[in-house]
Amino acid sequence: MAAVLLAGQRLPIAPGQSVLDTLLAAGIDIAHGCGVGVCARCLVRTDPSLAPESAQRPLRSALRTRGYLLACQCRPNADLPIELIDAQALQVSATVVEARKIAPDICRLRLEPDLPFAYQAGQFIHLGAPDGSARAYSLASLPERDRYLELHVERIPGGRVSGWLHDHVRAGDRVTFSGPCGEAVYSPGQEQTPILAVATGTGLAPLLAVARDALASGHRGLLHLYHGARSVAGLYGRGWLEELLRDHDTFAVHHCLSGSGVSGSGVETKAPGVDSEVEPARPDDTLGLRHGRALDLALVDHPDLRGWRVYLCGHPDMVRAGRKRAYLAGAAMADILGDPFLPT
Missing domain, CATH: 2.40.30.10 (Translation factors)
Structure with missing residues (x-):
């Protein structure tokens, strides 16, 4: 049985348990949070040559090369010496x-x-x-x-x-x-590869950045971005997206409304306190709305994803389902990237 080696202690890792589980069971005081590799609070350090790749994947390269890993994602097959770190550093x-x-x-x-x-x-x-x-x-x-x-x-x-x-x-x-x-970033050298990006809520933030980066880098393949929300108010950022649309004819945006959020006139009234300079309330904003879940609509429009690169950001259920459905639609697993947004 593999074990965690910490400060002269040998802590056996029970079947199915992570390094984090083992440390907590032994009463070791270690910061932790989500348990699924997103919050990155459970960082520990080991010999870089011993660090499992799967436990380092979300981290930036500078941390990976120094042997940092996420304890919650680490399930070693052999004894693993680690040291706890000062998160403040x-x-x-x-x-x-x-x-x-x-x-x-x-x-x-x-x-x-x-x-x-x-x-x-x-x-x-x-x-x-x-x-x-x-x-x-x-x-x-x-x-x-x-x-x-x-x-x-x-x-x-x-x-x-x-x-x-x-x-x-x-x-x-x-x-x-x-x-x-995070690894859901644009990869230079794939300028012709079509991109499907699906976001829910503020999952738009990273995909807006990816889209801007791709287009600024001269991406020539199709780039379809689907942004979903339960109300029109949640479909923010339309001004930024429209600016990209005006400048790039390979870029397409789909605003997807999965709940009720439009008034009887078809236009939502802007909430008080919202920055009108950033999000002006315009009647024509609702004309391009599509009703349904962003992921569902994206896969209806693109049933064959062979050769596509897929980005998924937003609700954890959407990201999990999107990975499976994109793979079944033909996308290579290595070309399906995404970050779940945990409620905080």
């Missing part, structure tokens, strides 16, 4: 330069890190709150084109971090974060 400090509401339950945060911060469009960071909790938020910005890091934060009922960000964080405040993480 991996924190980045930043100033909030903008905190602005762009939809009734969505705010846009722009952050200016104290030091240069390297990332790829479509990756995510883990933003810390004063109570010690941290949550993953995807970046909507481009590293080479945007001065600030941009996050789109949806208010989750009862969510400690999202509630704090909506109600208390203002321009000029200081925050800390770690990262970046």
Whole structure:
């Protein structure tokens, strides 16, 4: 039986258990959160030559080469020596330069890190709150084109971090974060490969970044982006998407409404407090709406995904279902990329 080797202790790993499970069962005090490899709070370190690839996949290359891994995703077949790490050493400090509401339950945060911060469009960071909790938020910005890091934060009922960000964080405040993480990024050298991108809610943020990155890099293949929400208010970012549509004839956007959210006249009234400069309420906004779930509509439109690259970001159920259905539609598993958005 494989074991975790920590500070002179040998902790056997029970069948089906992860390194994180083993540490917690032994009473080891280790930070942890989601348990599915998204929050990245359970980082530990080992000899880089011993780190299982599957436990390092979401991490940036600089951490992988130094032997960092996610304890919740690590199920080694042999004894694995590890050391616990000081999470504070991996924190980045930043100033909030903008905190602005762009939809009734969505705010846009722009952050200016104290030091240069390297990332790829479509990756995510883990933003810390004063109570010690941290949550993953995807970046909507481009590293080479945007001065600030941009996050789109949806208010989750009862969510400690999202509630704090909506109600208390203002321009000029200081925050800390770690990262970046995630592999749902645009791959140079695949300019002709058609792309299918499916987002729900603020899953639009990373896919907006991926689309901008692809098009700015000269992507020539088709790029279809499906954005789904339960109400028209949730279909934010239409101005940004329309700008891309005007400039790129290979780009197509599908606004998908899965719930009721349109008034009797077919137009939703803009909620008070929403930034009209970012999200103007225009009658013609609803004319392009399609009714149904974004994933369902995407696969109806594209039943054969052989040779396509597929991006999935949003609700965990959609991402899980999307991986399976895209594979069954012919997409190679290596070409199906995505990040689930856990309620926070």
